[in-house]
Amino acid sequence: MKILLINHFPLEGSGSGVYTRNLAIELTKRGNKVRVIFPENEKPREEIFEQSPIYFKGQNSVNWDLDYDFPCFTSHPRSINTYYDLNEGQMKDYIDVFVKRVKEEVDDFNPDMIHAQHLWIAPYAASKTNVPYVVTAHGTDLKGFKKDERYHKFAIEGARNASKIITISKQVDREVKELYGVNDLDTEIVMNGYDEELFKPINLNKEEVLKSFGVDINPDYIISFAGKLTHFKGVDVLVKAAKTYNNSIKDKTIATLIAGNGDLYSELIELKEK
Numbered sequence: 001m002k003i004l005l006i007n008h009f010p011l012e013g014s015g016s017g018v019y020t021r022n023l024a025i026e027l028t029k030r031g032n033k034v035r036v037i038f039p040e041n042e043k044p045r046e047e048i049f050e051q052s053p054i055y056f057k058g059q060n061s062v063n064w065d066l067d068y069d070f071p072c073f074t075s076h077p078r079s080i081n082t083y084y085d086l087n088e089g090q091m092k093d094y095i096d097v098f099v100k101r102v103k104e105e106v107d108d109f110n111p112d113m114i115h116a117q118h119l120w121i122a123p124y125a126a127s128k129t130n131v132p133y134v135v136t137a138h139g140t141d142l143k144g145f146k147k148d149e150r151y152h153k154f155a156i157e158g159a160r161n162a163s164k165i166i167t168i169s170k171q172v173d174r175e176v177k178e179l180y181g182v183n184d185l186d187t188e189i190v191m192n193g194y195d196e197e198l199f200k201p202i203n204l205n206k207e208e209v210l211k212s213f214g215v216d217i218n219p220d221y222i223i224s225f226a227g228k229l230t231h232f233k234g235v236d237v238l239v240k241a242a243k244t245y246n247n248s249i250k251d252k253t254i255a256t257l258i259a260g261n262g263d264l265y266s267e268l269i270e271l272k273e274k
Contacts, residue, residue, distance in 0.1 A: 001032045001033070001112050001113070002032070002033045002034075002035075002109060002110060002111040002112050002113075003027055003032055003033070003034050003035075003111055003112065003113055003114075003115060004034075004035050004036075004037070004102075004105055004106065004109055004111035004113075004114045004115070004131070005020055005023065005024055005034060005035070005036040005037070005114075005115050005116075005117070006036075006037045006038070006098075006102060006114065006115070006116045006117065006122040006125065006126065007020045007036070007037070007038045007039075007116075007117040007118070007122065008038075008039065008070075008117065008118050008120055008121065008122055009038065009039060009070070009072065009076060009117075010038055010039060010040050010041075010044070010070070010076075010078065011024075011036070011038055011044065011047075013076050013077045013078055014072075014076055014228075015138065016117045016118060016136075016138045016140075017038070019117070019136075019138075019192065020036060020038065020117055021036075021047070022195065023115075024036050024047070024049040025047070025048060025049065027049075028048050028049045029048075033050075034049040034050065035049065035050040035051070035052060035105060035109050035111070036049060036050070036051055036052065037052045037053075037054065037098075037101055037102060037105060037122075038051075038052075038053060038054070039053070039054050039055075039056055039070035040053040040054070040055055040056065040070070041055065041056045041057065041058025041064075041069055041070060041078060041079065042058060042078075050109075052101065052105055054066070054097060054098070054101055056068060056069050056070040056079075057069060058070075058078065058079065065097055066090075066093055066094065066097060068081060068086075068090060069081045071083045071085065071086055071094070073140040073141065073143055073144040074140060074143075074228065074230045074231075074232065074262075074263075075228065075230055075262050075263045077261055077262075080263065083144055083148060083151065084144075084147060084148050088150075091150065091151075094121065095121055095124070095125075095154065098121050098122065098124075098125045099124070099125045099128050101125075102114075102122075102125040102126060102128070102129060103125075103128060103129060106129045106131055111131055112131075113131060113132050113133060113134070114126045114129070114131050114132070114133035114134075115133065115134050115135075115136070116133055116134070116135045116136075116158070116162075117135070117136050117138065118135070118136070118137065118138055118140070118141035119135055119137045119141045119142070119145070119155050119158060119159050119165070119176065119180060120141050120144065120145075120151065120154070120155055120158070121151070121154055121155075121158070122135075122158070123135040123155075123158030123159060123161075123162055124154040124155065124157055124158035125158075126158065126162075127157055127158050127161040127162075132163045133162055133163060134162060134163055134164045134165070134166060135158065135159065135162045135164075135165050135166065136165075136166040136167075136168070136190075137165055137166065137167050137168070137172050137176050138168060138172075139168065139169070139171075139172050140232075141155070142172065142175050142176070142179060143232060145179055145180075146179070155180070156180055156181070159176070159180040159182055159186075160180065160181070160182060160186075162186070164186065164187070164188055165180075165182060165186055165187045165188070166187075166188055166189075166190045167187050167188070167189050167190070168189070168190065168191060168192050169189070169191070170189065173187050173189050206218065206222075210255070215255065215257070217253065217255060219252075219253040219254055219255035220252040220253050220254065221252060221253075221254045221255070222254075222255050222256075222257060223238075223242070223245075223254060223255070223256045223257070224256070224257045224258070224259070225238055225257075225258045225259070225260070226258075226259040226260055227260050228260055228261075228262045229258075229260045229261055229262030229263070229264040229265050229268060230262045230263055230264055231264065235258060235260075235264065235268060236264065236267070236268060236271060238256065238258070239256070239258075239268060239271050239272055240271070242254075242256040
C-alpha cells in the first residue's frame with residue numbers, strides 16, 4: 001500500500017512529529033511505501049521512508065518555500081512562531097503551499113490513502129485531492145481552533161470530508177464532536193502507543209543515574225515530568241504542588257525532576273526558587 005502522511009511540524013521536537021516519524025517507520029517495515037510531507041527549517045536526517053519537506057526560513061535555512069519560520073500551536077524547540085502570529089498574507093501563503101505540495105505529491109506518488117495529523121490545514125489540503133484520507137486529532141489542534149477563528153472554515157472542511165477522524169483520548173473525542181460538528185460514526189478513539197523496544201523496565205542504580213545529571217541526592221520517591229514547558233502542560237502546578245507534598249510528608253524525601261524546554265523555562269526556574 002502507498003500511504004502519504006502529512007504533518008504541520010518537523011519529525012522531531014513535537015509529540016505529533018515523533019508520532020508521525022515512528023508511524024512512517026513501522027508502516028515501511030511492514031512492507032508499505034510511505035512518503036511524508038512536513039515543515040522544516042533545516043535539513044532533516046535520512047530515514048527509511050521518503051520525505052518531502054516544506055522549508056521555512058529559520059536560523060539554519062539556506063533555501064526556503066516560505067520566508068518565515070514554521071508556526072506552531074504553542075511552541076517548538078526550533079520555532080517560537082505561532083499560527084496566531086501570522087498575518088493574513090502569511091496565512092494564505094501557508095495554506096497555498098500545503099495544498100500545492102499535497103497535490104504535487106498525490107500526482108507523483110499516487111497514494112492509496114492519506115493520513116493527516118491535526119484537524120487543521122493538512123486535512124484541508126488532503127480534501128482538495130480525490131484520495132481518501134483519515135485525520136488524527138492530537139489535542140493542540142483543538143486549542144488552536146478555540147483560539148483563532150480565522151482557521152475554522154479550513155479545519156471544519158478538512159474534518160467533515162475525512163473518511164475517519166482518529167482521536168487519542170475520550171476528552172479529545174468529545175471535543176472534536178462538539179467543535180467540528182461531526183457525529184459518533186465519524187470518529188474512532190485510538191490511544192497513543194509506544195515502542196516496546198525503547199520503553200521497557202531496566203535495572204538501574206537510582207543514585208548513580210541522578211548523579212549523572214548533577215542531582216546529588218538519593219530520594220525515597222521521584223516525581224517526574226518530561227515534555228514541553230508550556231502553559232497547557234501545567235508544569236507550574238506541579239512545581240507549586242511539590243512544595244505542598246514536600247512539606248506534608250516529613251519522614252520521606254521526594255525529588256521532583258522536570259526535563260524539557262519551552263517558553264516557560266525561565267519562569268519555572270524562578271518559580272522553583274520562590
